[in-house]
Amino acid sequence: MKKPIKVTITGAAGNIGYALAFRVAAGDVFGPDQPVILRLMELPMTMGPLGGVGMEMEDCAFPLVHDVVLTDDPKIGFRDTNYVLLVGAKPRTKGMERKDLITENARIFSTQGRAINEHAARDVRVMVVGNPANTNAMIAAANAPDLPKERFTAMARLDHNRAIGMLAKKTNRLAADVRRMIVWGNHSPTMHPDLTHCTVGGTPALDLVSLDWAIDHMIPTVQRRGAAVIEARGASSAASAAGSVVDHVRDWFLGTPEDDWVSMSVHSDGSYGITEGLVYSFPVTCKNGDYHIVQGLEVTDFGKTRMKVTEKELLEEREVVADLL
Numbered sequence: 001m002k003k004p005i006k007v008t009i010t011g012a013a014g015n016i017g018y019a020l021a022f023r024v025a026a027g028d029v030f031g032p033d034q035p036v037i038l039r040l041m042e043l044p045m046t047m048g049p050l051g052g053v054g055m056e057m058e059d060c061a062f063p064l065v066h067d068v069v070l071t072d073d074p075k076i077g078f079r080d081t082n083y084v085l086l087v088g089a090k091p092r093t094k095g096m097e098r099k100d101l102i103t104e105n106a107r108i109f110s111t112q113g114r115a116i117n118e119h120a121a122r123d124v125r126v127m128v129v130g131n132p133a134n135t136n137a138m139i140a141a142a143n144a145p146d147l148p149k150e151r152f153t154a155m156a157r158l159d160h161n162r163a164i165g166m167l168a169k170k171t172n173r174l175a176a177d178v179r180r181m182i183v184w185g186n187h188s189p190t191m192h193p194d195l196t197h198c199t200v201g202g203t204p205a206l207d208l209v210s211l212d213w214a215i216d217h218m219i220p221t222v223q224r225r226g227a228a229v230i231e232a233r234g235a236s237s238a239a240s241a242a243g244s245v246v247d248h249v250r251d252w253f254l255g256t257p258e259d260d261w262v263s264m265s266v267h268s269d270g271s272y273g274i275t276e277g278l279v280y281s282f283p284v285t286c287k288n289g290d291y292h293i294v295q296g297l298e299v300t301d302f303g304k305t306r307m308k309v310t311e312k313e314l315l316e317e318r319e320v321v322a323d324l325l
């Protein structure tokens with residue numbers, strides 16, 4: 001039996017947390033032979049509902065779950081933990097952009113960055129989901145000076161999966177047939193979904209769909225999908241968001257397939273001319289618990305322009321939170 005790994009989920013009684021915790025417990029993230037100890041965190045005022053999540057967790061009798069700790073105390077929640085999924089934060093409502101959440105949410109991530117720095121295992125890996133996710137991940141990393149900044153990532157996988165889903169539908173193929181999708185930049189309407197290197201069933205995507213469809217339909221639809229879900233559901237995406245957290249962390253832990261890459265928002269090392277230190281979505285491959293930004297991909301002039309637009313927005317968000325960095 002493998003040694004259990006400790007996994008902390010914040011906001012575990014919220015919409016995404018509720019969908020996510022049970023998938024981690026079931027083995028969908030770390031594999032069917034990897035035991036886990038779950039630390040489910042909430043705010044003091046939400047410990048009541050979290051108690052209900054704890055009961056349901058027990059009632060599932062998951063074979064891989066060695067312990068479930070329910071807490072509002074970061075010292076307990078982050079102690080010696082190996083994976084931290086920072087979901088707990090306010091979601092936007094109709095009419096807001098994700099960056100409108102900065103003033104309310106940013107401070108959560110400076111506090112949690114400091115607590116992770118102090119209490120987590122030295123091999124800890126962190127994924128930020130709470131919006132605006134890229135900038136929040138940068139804040140958390142900046143407040144954890146004893147940990148490598150590369151260990152702090154943010155979710156771009158929902159956008160990546162949305163683009164795959166849309167392309168599969170358009171080409172009448174399965175999502176599993178789509179390879180090498182890229183979403184560059186910020187998790188915001190400036191993100192740049194890019195079909196240049198994408199294939200569907202081995203055929204270049206741009207031989208199957210027109211550039212006009214990509215530019216006029218696919219790109220804006222992916223960019224605005226979060227808002228469309230809020231409009232329709234009256235609440236932000238939850239099951240698809242939890243599914244994308246599962247995909248992001250599973251691939252980081254277990255590795256990406258040989259012939260594919262995934263989009264992950266990671267610490268920019270200056271690749272593709274993007275300002276070092278921003279948390280920016282790049283195509284990455286993962287192996288043995290590490291990721292590497294795919295290098296040397298050709299980018300069209302249109303792509304270069306769009307990548308700069310989304311970089312500029314991240315630079316502006318960085319200005320707004322300068323006091324937390």
Ligand code: NAD
Pocket residue numbers: 010011012013014015016017041042043046087088089090091092108128129130131133155156158159187236237238241
């Ligand atoms: P929700 O309101 O249903 O749940 C959030 C939970 O977090 C609540 O239970 C709240 O009590 C808890 N919480 C708040 N601050 C906390 C803290 N400091 N510590 C621990 N728990 C805390 O919201 P949701 O729908 O689950 O969304 C959570 C966040 O994820 C939002 O910011 C949303 O915008 C974001 N989100 C991001 C993506 C993405 O692709 N990056 C996708 C979907 C949603």
Ligand code: LMR
Pocket residue numbers: 091092098131158225226227229236237241
């Ligand atoms: C999403 O993309 O669905 C989430 O970021 C929620 C939102 O505010 O759009």
